[in-house]
Amino acid sequence: MHMPETDNFKPLDRRLSVAPMMEWTDRHFRYFLRLISRQTLLYTEMVHARAVVNGDRERLLGFSGCEHPLALQLGGSEASVLADAAAIAQEWGYDEVNLNVGCPSDRVQSGRFGACLMREPDTVAACVAAMQDRVDIPVTIKCRIGVDEQDSDQALAAFVDTVSRAGCRHFIVHARKAWLKGLSPKENREKPPLNYERVERLAAEFPGLEIAINGGIGGLDQAEAFLKQFHGVMIGRAACSNPWLLAEADGRIFKRNTAPESRTAVALAYADYCADMHQAGVPRSMLLRNIHGLFQGVPGARQWRRTLSESMSGKLAPDAIIHRALDAVPATDAA
Structure with a gap:
């Protein structure tokens, strides 16, 4: 089995990252992005934990050593399976394991993972605790600001409070709620209105946690403005349509002189x-x-x-x- 060379297990700089996106952030696109920015944290597509445990790991987990810093996003709701998958991710050299609590697709819901888990904070907390018991790398959460009628500051804060008590310190919050019925995954990325203010209030309520913001962020000017309020900014579709926007990221965000030539x-x-x-x-x-x-x-x-x-x-x-x-x-x- 191929095991990529790695210099991981260093503290991660999460000021800027590229979101996990199905059919986009595969290993080839990540390699391409790494040629543009050396410092931006990259995420895999979501992989179900059972696939990691039972499937073709080279196909699912293989990556080039230059892709660091690199996080694996997992889907699932079975604590023991997620713990096994997280341990495998660490063995393969990933720098972080992220649990998807934000995807609204029907397929994801039918498997009882993704955004529907925002209704089950105790389940998410148990999953986080089980994963952290097995790995030394960070275990993080990517979630929405709400789901269906569960759409309030109080509900989001209660979710984060429960999961953080299990040991999660870093939350990436997509500033839209998810409608689990009636909207497609594409519509869920566009139609629910952005509510950055709710994420701002969340960060103020939990100053001891690292809160990163995601959703509708189109460039580095906006990212730099958000970094005055948040620990990190995650860019999604903008990095797909215009990947060159990351060319200035190393200098502007990370203060590193590692920009590409052209x-x-x-x-x-x-x-x-x-x-x-x-x-x-x-x-x-x-x-x-x-x-x-x-x-x-x-x-x-x-x-x-x-x-x-x-x-x-x-x-x-x-x-x-x-x-x-x-x-x-x-x-x-x-x-």
């Missing part, structure tokens, strides 16, 4: 990665599906996206497709 340099480095991964059997579509936003906002973005898409119908290797797409971008706009 978009072109990132594309070329990722092309080298794609060549190795494709030779190892990874499909082109998996390698190229999430990099279309690299040139977002600059002249040449449309040519880049179009060339990537059109080249998929041929037989070119993924690295050759990236080189072809770069040739379509004006050189003066490739920085």
Whole structure:
């Protein structure tokens, strides 16, 4: 079994992170993002704890050593299974284990995990306690501000209070409530109104906890403003549509001089990665599906996206497709 090299178990700097997103934050997109920001905390897609325990761990958990700092997000509600999965995550070198208490999809609800667990704080607390008994790495929670009719400051505070008493010190709060019936997961990311003020009040009520905010955050200006009130900011879809927004994160947020040279340099480095991964059997579509936003906002973005898409119908290797797409971008706009 491949075990990635790691320099983890250092204190995590959670000032900025990229949210766990299904069909987005796989290991290839995370590698791509790591070429843009060396410091931003990255999260996996959600993986069910039973899959970690019983499934193909290389496929589910494998990552490149450069992806640190890296957190594994787990789904589940069985304390013993989550504890086993957390122990496996630590063995594999992850820096953090995060429990999903925010996903509103029907599939997740039918399995009794995700956002529906906000109605069961004692269950979540038992899961956190069991995981912490098995690992030395942090166990964190990602939740919503409410669910269905459970939609008040008092209910959110009671949830956080119960779970924090089990030992959780870090909560990432998506500043929208979840409607478990009547809205799709996509609609649950957009339709329930954002309520940043509730998260602000939560952070003020629990000054001894680390509260990070998530939901609708579009760039580093907004992130820097929120960091005056919160321990961390999590960016989601904005990092997918415009990953280059993270290029200034290392300097602006982390005060580290590790910014990438240019978009072109990132594309070329990722092309080298794609060549190795494709030779190892990874499909082109998996390698190229999430990099279309690299040139977002600059002249040449449309040519880049179009060339990537059109080249998929041929037989070119993924690295050759990236080189072809770069040739379509004006050189003066490739920085």
